[in-house]
Amino acid sequence: MLTKEHELLRETLRSFSEKELKPLAREIDETEGFHPEVFKKIGDLGLLGVTVSEAYGGGGMDVLAATLAMEEFGRVCASTALSYLAHSILCVNNIYANGTEEQKKKYLPPLCSGEKLGAMAMTEPGYGSDAMGMETKAVKEGKFYKLTGRKMFITNGTVAQTLVVYAKTGSDREVSSFIVEKDFPGFSVGKKLSKLGMRGSPTSELIFEDCKVPENNVLGKLHQGIPQMKKTLDIERITISGISVGIAQAALEDSISYAKDRKQFKTPIIEFQLVQKMLADMYTWLEAARRLTYHAAMVASSGKKATALASACKVYASEIATQASLHAIQILGGYGYCKDYNVERYLRDAKLMEIGAGTSEVQRMIIAKELAQTGLK
Numbered sequence: 363m364l365t366k367e368h369e370l371l372r373e374t375l376r377s378f379s380e381k382e383l384k385p386l387a388r389e390i391d392e393t394e395g396f397h398p399e400v401f402k403k404i405g406d407l408g409l410l411g412v413t414v415s416e417a418y419g420g421g422g423m424d425v426l427a428a429t430l431a432m433e434e435f436g437r438v439c440a441s442t443a444l445s446y447l448a449h450s451i452l453c454v455n456n457i458y459a460n461g462t463e464e465q466k467k468k469y470l471p472p473l474c475s476g477e478k479l480g481a482m483a484m485t486e487p488g489y490g491s492d493a494m495g496m497e498t499k500a501v502k503e504g505k506f507y508k509l510t511g512r513k514m515f516i517t518n519g520t521v522a523q524t525l526v527v528y529a530k531t532g533s534d535r536e537v538s539s540f541i542v543e544k545d546f547p548g549f550s551v552g553k554k555l556s557k558l559g560m561r562g563s564p565t566s567e568l569i570f571e572d573c574k575v576p577e578n579n580v581l582g583k584l585h586q587g588i589p590q591m592k593k594t595l596d597i598e599r600i601t602i603s604g605i606s607v608g609i610a611q612a613a614l615e616d617s618i619s620y621a622k623d624r625k626q627f628k629t630p631i632i633e634f635q636l637v638q639k640m641l642a643d644m645y646t647w648l649e650a651a652r653r654l655t656y657h658a659a660m661v662a663s664s665g666k667k668a669t670a671l672a673s674a675c676k677v678y679a680s681e682i683a684t685q686a687s688l689h690a691i692q693i694l695g696g697y698g699y700c701k702d703y704n705v706e707r708y709l710r711d712a713k714l715m716e717i718g719a720g721t722s723e724v725q726r727m728i729i730a731k732e733l734a735q736t737g738l739k
């Protein structure tokens with residue numbers, strides 16, 4: 363399934379993650395810290411614009427490569443993987459897929475090098491699953507739009523300099539996206555949220571009070587927010603599934619090594635059949651989630667519609683990541699419940715994967731809608 367280039371990329375990602383991310387993972391979870399210099403290093407690897415053409419400073423790679431990056435980062439530090447996703451896919455890939463030539467030339471090179479960090483703001487305090495109900499409005503005044511409203515749960519909200527923001531620009535179905543720079547007048551960062559997991563990935567509220575956005579910063583064309591969103595959403599859901607696969611992989615690796623070492627009744631616990639069942643289930647889930655996610659990534663890379671597959675891998679990989687983390691805690695027993703080991707962090711991080719980028723309930727609704735409309739193809 364993976365090409366030689368993908369295998370080489372995985373090797374690079376694995377050694378980078380072990381060297382640069384692993385030592386930080388526990389600290390940023392405990393302190394809700396964030397290390398921007400890590401993103402500069404990911405930029406040096408050419409991965410901050412992983413799907414973006416080299417002409418704009420990107421890596422020129424496919425959706426499977428982006429998924430592998432999420433998986434390998436997610437395996438050691440899901441928080442970093444989530445912030446990386448918000449930057450490289452939700453913001454950067456969005457500008458690349460939907461921006462004008464002028465916008466791509468201006469905004470992509472500093473985002474691809476790590477000079478600037480990105481975010482995407484769609485969710486609002488009152489509108490999550492019902493994102494199109496959004497109340498943020500943009501009204502034209504001369505050569506500017508004035509944005510008014512609030513956005514909620516925005517990954518990288520406190521650290522991003524370049525944000526893709528969705529707002530209504532007319533009737534209820536007329537939505538546009540805007541490139542907002544953090545220094546634009548009327549933009550401010552609201553409360554930083556303290557979370558159960560993904561604590562090393564800053565999440566915040568954003569406030570727009572007559573925020574002055576130049577008319578040239580309408581991403582692509584006016585009123586194209588909904589089709590633009592549809593164009594990139596499959597890629598977002600497939601790549602985020604890579605993080606879930608990475609968490610499930612970490613949970614299984616830690617469980618195997620602990621079960622081999624830990625003795626009870628003078629016997630390594632890996633020899634007990636009830637423990638073996640948990641390990642075997644984790645392996646089966648992981649392999650199934652990984653194959654489904656890679657398959658969806660390959661379909662999306664080929665340019666074919668992958669909506670049902672994207673939701674299927676999102677829902678499956680996220681739910682097995684939570685289940686695998688629970689099994690890992692069970693296998694590590696009392697130690698698994700304590701912060702000296704990593705498995706309790708995997709559980710807290712995995713739970714977000716069932717909520718962010720559309721909840722499991724929403725993914726199942728999308729799959730059912732696709733099946734009803736196009737059947738099994």
Ligand SMILES: Cc1cc2nc3c(=O)[nH]c(=O)nc-3n(C[C@H](O)[C@H](O)[C@H](O)COP(=O)(O)OP(=O)(O)OC[C@H]3O[C@@H](n4cnc5c(N)ncnc54)[C@H](O)[C@@H]3O)c2cc1C
Pocket residue numbers: 448452481482483484485488489490491492514515516517518557560565714717718719720721722723724
């Ligand atoms: C850590 C974190 C990071 C995030 N990052 C970003 C980001 O960078 N940018 C961004 O725009 N957003 C972001 N989000 C928002 C995320 O996408 C939303 O939280 C998610 O879409 C769910 O919306 P909600 O939280 O408002 O829940 P709600 O939509 O209020 O849902 C609550 C419950 O009701 C269920 N539900 C809702 N509608 C239906 C229905 N029709 N049928 C059945 N069940 C339903 C849901 O599945 C859920 O169980 C982030 C969220 C978190 C927690």
